[in-house]
Amino acid sequence: MSRPQTDIEAGREKLVETAEQIIRERGAITFTIADLAAEAGMSQSNVYRFFASKDALAEEMAGRWFADKTAIMEKLVEEDIPVREKLYAFFARRLAVMQQRFDENPELFAAYMELGDLHFEVIRGYVDLADHYMAIILAEAMEEGYFRGLELDMVVSLVNMMVQPFCNPRVMMMLNRAADEEKLRLIIDAIFDGLHAPSGQTGETELHLAG
Amino acid sequence: MSRPQTDIEAGREKLVETAEQIIRERGAITFTIADLAAEAGMSQSNVYRFFASKDALAEEMAGRWFADKTAIMEKLVEEDIPVREKLYAFFARRLAVMQQRFDENPELFAAYMELGDLHFEVIRGYVDLADHYMAIILAEAMEEGYFRGLELDMVVSLVNMMVQPFCNPRVMMMLNRAADEEKLRLIIDAIFDGLHAPSGQTGETELHLAG
């Protein structure tokens, strides 16, 4: 309950915001501590009262990026809606947030990708959490008879792959915002309707690797 | 028409190779011009005879990365095999190449991703080419009755999205090599079997966005 914390917290907040602003103005994550301090109206040395190093600031920023998305997932899992729609919403809601961010400022978005590269641990944690929640939804779907013949782990992995453009910001960015709700819907349907173990008889893919 | 040109090309070659070697040894793209020159057995200043700047070198390196994969695609499109298998091979063959590179040296692989970030134009060109070839294959599939009710552009876009982990090295790396031929096969099948316009009656996804 000590108050000092609060002030420090406010300073951190301000710096993170200033950093975002700089990125927004300049594009890319090229700001220096000097830039940051200047823009935030404080001395370079004072920055170090709030973050022990430039790295620490970057880590904090990376962490914040996921805050709202984590909340979305947590909330959704507890909702009572049909499983197909649940999986759809699982991606759609986060997609909306990401798209908004991207549209607001693609450069800032890109800068956060860089930040992510620099602090992969932060990302890893978020990704694992997302996989966990997705597994819950997919298990529910399997109980209803979907993905016949496949193990849960496999389904999780496959679905994860097929929806990368909707949950992986990096891919989203690379595909330059081509991912939208309509496509997500079609893909989710293709997953529910077309994803199952090979039945052996019909025209399944055979090897044609020899280049 | 003077000979020097040739020597220039040889020098560029050597420098690119040296750069790769350094990355291989050190991991990540941290080499300096001094490092590069030393390893290549020439002076720092001489490096500038071959590349106008460090950036130019990076661009060259990024460009080379796609050379073999382009060849694979070009060749495949002309082969006469069933369309489902063709699409499968379209990704599987390149996947094999990328996986091999990744396994050989994950660090070098990662370094190339960084390089890609730095020189996105290079990547964009490759991606567009790949889309072009894929469109040819998918058009063929549509003639055979697949993806009913969907436009070619839409199909191209959707398929592209669903197979990102198999054609986008960055995603491949992020999923930590979870992408393999078996999963690709399942996904390709899901695409052929499950991807089509919504028929309106069955359990298709409905909107559940309201968080």
Add this chain to the structure above:
Amino acid sequence: MSRPQTDIEAGREKLVETAEQIIRERGAITFTIADLAAEAGMSQSNVYRFFASKDALAEEMAGRWFADKTAIMEKLVEEDIPVREKLYAFFARRLAVMQQRFDENPELFAAYMELGDLHFEVIRGYVDLADHYMAIILAEAMEEGYFRGLELDMVVSLVNMMVQPFCNPRVMMMLNRAADEEKLRLIIDAIFDGLHAPSGQTGETELHLAG
């Protein structure tokens, strides 16, 4: 005459002790004012109420180092024991104190040496005092017939030189604690038995400087 003085003294005391403690824990004299304040449980700015500068603190610390040794010397001079033993005790008693301090914490000991370098004036005063007391003892010895042919000043200087490892903490430290009571005894004896003006006839040293 106001009370504050007392508080100031208490604060100085506390800070000096805290500084010692930090050195003890960390080795070497690397603490910053921030460290010191934190460990002492006060604000950085408050430190300046007690010491005008970091330098002033260092000076105070250097001064305290000699307090007990000064007491030892003062006491000894007034004791009534044979002069040879008195000279021996003059060094032996202080040696014991220094060795104990060194053994307790060599790092702290070394840190004090640094402190001494920084504030030589403090040391100079102590050294002069020690010389003064030693002169009293040596004068007594000369009255008993020792050091025949030499002036008191010369004897003081010579003895001082020969016993550096037993009275100069820096030397003590450099010789890595090789100085002990046994050796001191042998040297004191050599001084009483061997130190006198050259008699001219026997094998005294002659010049052999020409390199």
Add this chain to the structure above:
Amino acid sequence: MSRPQTDIEAGREKLVETAEQIIRERGAITFTIADLAAEAGMSQSNVYRFFASKDALAEEMAGRWFADKTAIMEKLVEEDIPVREKLYAFFARRLAVMQQRFDENPELFAAYMELGDLHFEVIRGYVDLADHYMAIILAEAMEEGYFRGLELDMVVSLVNMMVQPFCNPRVMMMLNRAADEEKLRLIIDAIFDGLHAPSGQTGETELHLAG
């Protein structure tokens, strides 16, 4: 035989000299790389072509300090002069060099002491070498009957202690140049005439430690 080495060596030389000059002008070892570069007429970055770090420069300087003294010792040991005079010369010759340096510039001398503190390894090597040579001389003296009743190791240690002001620059400096050839002669004589194992009967020191 490559030439570049030479140039680098010249640069190192120049920087060391410049550093010495700065110390001479300013007193104490407070120069920064910026100072050094400015005084040497080059850019800060260029300094790093000659020394990998400020520390490396300091180490080099510390090392050079002993070069001539080492040469003196090596030469002396092989000379054929009476042992008492040899021991005397062993210290006297180096003393002369050190005194000259001290007189030339006490501040520079002091700065080198600091340098020594910072790079003790360098010093340790020199000290060990000196002890080695001294042991050779003292062993010779023992063969002639001196130091009766004492082990060589003990004699080395004791003599070492008694002549600190003549061989340990730090002590020399502390005693403010009181050490001179005359005193050295008296002390060497005292050593030869007075240093031996206690004979038990005469007025040897007894314990008077109880403060």
Add this chain to the structure above:
DNA sequence: GATGAATGAGGCTTCATTCAT
């Protein structure tokens, strides 16, 4: 009496790049 906040000056080091030879 005591604090938190803030600063300014400076420290070391790195590196792409240039240029005279």
Add this chain to the structure above:
DNA sequence: CATGAATGAAGCCTCATTCAT
């Protein structure tokens, strides 16, 4: 053609110290 030498600009970080409250 190729080099060695040199640079300048910048980057991150540290710390004693001050000052309004």
